[in-house]
Amino acid sequence: MLTAIKAFVEDAFKEKQHNLQSIEYDLYEIYLHSFHKYYIASAVSGTFTGRLENELENFNFKISEDINKQNILNDRTALESLLLEKYINYKFTLE
Structure with missing residues (x-):
């Protein structure tokens, strides 16, 4: 679903050099980090600071x-296992 939203927004604005980087959804900011063949989407609740983004x-x-x-x-x-392990065990810096 995020792939469709991402493609729609990029096509609607006719921006070939720009990528959709985030989507606001209710109380969440869905941050999209694009790589060559895939992207990683991370949902963040609360204040999305510059430090957290970095x-x-x-x-x-x-x-x-x-x-x-x-x-x-x-x-x-294997991919799901890696992602679950990394996200469950990581603690982001609190400000």
């Missing part, structure tokens, strides 16, 4: 490195 971007970059190192992009079970 920390989340770095965290998602590290996850992307793990996905590429383990070559699991096409292995749904």
Whole structure:
């Protein structure tokens, strides 16, 4: 569903060089970090500060490195396992 929303917004604004980076949904900010073949969507509740955005971007970059190192992009079970492990165990900095 997020893929469809992302494609719609990018097509509606006819911006080829820009990517949809976040979506506000009720009390959540859904942050999209785009990579070459996929993107990672992270839902954040509360205040989405610049510091949190940078920390989340770095965290998602590290996850992307793990996905590429383990070559699991096409292995749904391994990918879900990696994502659950990383997100459950990570504690973001509180401000």
